Amino acid sequence: MIRVPAEAAGRLSDAWRYSVGTGRIELALRRDYIDSLSLTQREIGFRHIRGHGLLSDGMGVYRPYDHKGARRVHHSFTYVDQVVDSYLALGIRPFLELGFMPAELASGEQTVFWWRGNVTPPRSHQDWAGLVRATLRHLVDRYGLDEVRTWPIEVWNEPNLPDFWQGADEKAYHLLYEVTAHAVKEVDADLQVGGPAISPGADDWLVRFAEFTEDREVPLDFVSRHAYTSGPAQHVPFGVHQTLGPASGLLEQFGTPRRQLQGTRHAELPVHITEFNSSYRPDNPVHDTAFHAAYLAPVLAAGGDLADSFSYWTFSDMFEEIGVPTALFHGGFGLLTHRQVRKPTYHLYAFMARMGPERLARGHDHLVTRHSDGRVTVLAWAPVDPTGETPGPDRHDVHLSIPVAARGEAFLRRSTVDEEHGNACTAWRHMGSPRSPRAGQLDVLHEAAEPARSHRRLPLADGRADLRLTLARHEITLVELTPLTDETPPWWDERRLLGGEAS
Structure with a gap:
């Protein structure tokens, strides 16, 4: 016993609910997505939501055109407004990820995912900076400076992987970050900007990134990385199987940025784990199981000791990086399937939401x-x-x-x-x-x-x-x-339910 x-030994950290992941944010224009997020917010209540594709072509923000012999750019926020309005109406704020590259601004044609997010550097960093400034100024004008200051702004996603950043070119990412961070601060000095959003196995990137920002005096308000514990994918039709390391490996990864930044001027920066899960694949059946909930329980219980946030990837199976799912249960990342069927890991989060402070x-x-x-x-x-x-x-x-x-x-x-x-x-x-x-x-x-x-x-x-x-x-x-306060009346006698006499 x-x-x-x-x-009390202290306060229970709510770093587990600071943020949750989503498929590309364009999906927020669909009914099933909003129905799923509404349920999630009602029963769990995350504070921020992060996903890819804010500046990808599907959102239609970057719209160059020719007029009177001159090349001009129009920035359109029709879909951005609909998505952000929906988020705020459900009590969740954006965790902005700046990416991917609009095709008309891209220096190349390399894309990632079924929906083809462009992952090449901008052909004009000046135009990219203009896109970033225009987007943030629009958000500030529409939602207010005090509100947008509460939205972390992350530059790109997993640039250490060649699938997500052309050639995994570290110097090119540093340049992109420098240009982007300065553009963010030109809109308002108190907007929060950070990175590098690296995947597991690239911890040396974070060290060099921190040194770069310090040497060049580039703004950095938080650091971010991702955490997964699965091994190489063993493919079957429309799915994979993978080995898993112990869940303690996630906690080890959560704590890595602070250990790396000890003794630097960045030592006290917030650490955001902007993606975590067991498997990094959206078609691994382990995500749908009771095993998965029990596996992650100690992570939710202790992760707040090591990071300021750790964002489950993702809240819903409405997720199309490798294509449209082929079945209701298909090993998707989501806490919920399509049609809002709750998975065991959803219940783990719902249980955490009922814990005391x-x-x-x-x-x-x-x-x-x-x-x-x-x-x-x-x-x-x-x-x-x-x-x-x-x-x-x-x-x-x-x-x-x-x-x-x-x-x-x-x-x-x-x-x-x-x-x-x-x-x-x-x-x-x-x-x-x-x-x-x-x-x-x-x-x-x-x-x-x-x-x-x-x-x-x-x-x-x-x-x-x-x-x-x-x-x-x-x-x-x-x-x-x-x-318990017992207010049972003194005449209540269960033995008389069928009309018997009092004993």
């Missing part, structure tokens, strides 16, 4: 918090084997002594997700894995996605509850303990 202290205890398989009204919340998870060599234990016991500021009894509410509960993917497999479920099948899947719930009274002794939990394989569970 673990005795949970009555005194005071952190009482944290262990290898549990997190205990308290609300201001005295409610105590416990998130517990069954350890997993990320190697896949074993399925993990059939059961895992958690035994806690919980302080509850009440006498007599507490009301216990338990919500459970495992291989059979809160797991629509399991039900989908049972029904034959229909690629396009019919309306009635969708109803069943939404029903299957609901966590199992139970309720009971728990006796207290000396202001403490003896909480014994037995978790199934790959289970995450949320227990909420509420001080």
Whole structure:
């Protein structure tokens, strides 16, 4: 038994909800996307949202034209306004990623993804700077300077990879960043600009990037990188399988930027992990599983100790980097499938959203918090084997002594997700894995996605509850303990439900 202290150990970091990822932001023009984001915001409530493609051709911002023999540029924000308006209406702010390159401004034709985002440097850095200034000035004019100052502005995405930045040319990226950062600050000195948004395995880039910005006195308000733990892709039709490292590898990556920047003038800068997940592939079935929720639980519980934010990639399976998904469950990044079917990892986030602000205890398989009204919340998870060599234990016991500021009894509410509960993917497999479920099948899947719930009274002794939990394989569970005030009338007698006489 673990005795949970009555005194708080500190505040529970909400770095896990600072930002969430999305497919290219153009997708926000679609109904299913907005329906999914609305549900996510209602039940979880992220603060920022980051995705690719703000300046790509699909958003139609950069519009050169010829008039009276002169080449001119018109900047159109029709789609940008619709997207940002939708975000703000749902209580979420942009985490702006400046990219990719408009084709008419690009120096080359190399593209990435099914939707062909151009990843070449600008043929005119002056015109690129003009595009950045025009975009930010429009946003400031429309939404107000105080508002836009709260939106971090990240320059490009994973420039260390040749797929995302032509030739992975580090010097060319440094020039792009320098021009962009100065353009941002010309609009307003207090706008937040940062980078380099590198992928795992390129930590030396961050060191050289920090040295470059320091030597050249280039503005830098935050640093960013990404984190994944999967190995090389083993391809099958419309999917992949990959090995996974332990989830602690994500925490190791979260902490790397601060370790690298120790002793520099950038040591105190905010660190944003602007993408993280287990696999970096949007077609890996592990994303749909109960295993995935249990795998990531310790990351959400502890990640805020290491970074100012860590952004789950992504909130929805409306995501088309390798093409339109071929089935409802296809291993997509999303917390939600299309049609808003909740996955087990969605429930992990929803459970975190119900935790209290005071952190009482944290262990290898549990997190205990308290609300201001005295409610105590416990998130517990069954350890997993990320190697896949074993399925993990059939059961895992958690035994806690919980302080509850009440006498007599507490009301216990338990919500459970495992291989059979809160797991629509399991039900989908049972029904034959229909690629396009019919309306009635969708109803069943939404029903299957609901966590199992139970309720009971728990006796207290000396202001403490003896909480014994037995978790199934790959289970995450949320227990909420509420001080109980019994208002049952004195004449209530369950034995008289069928009209019997009082004993």
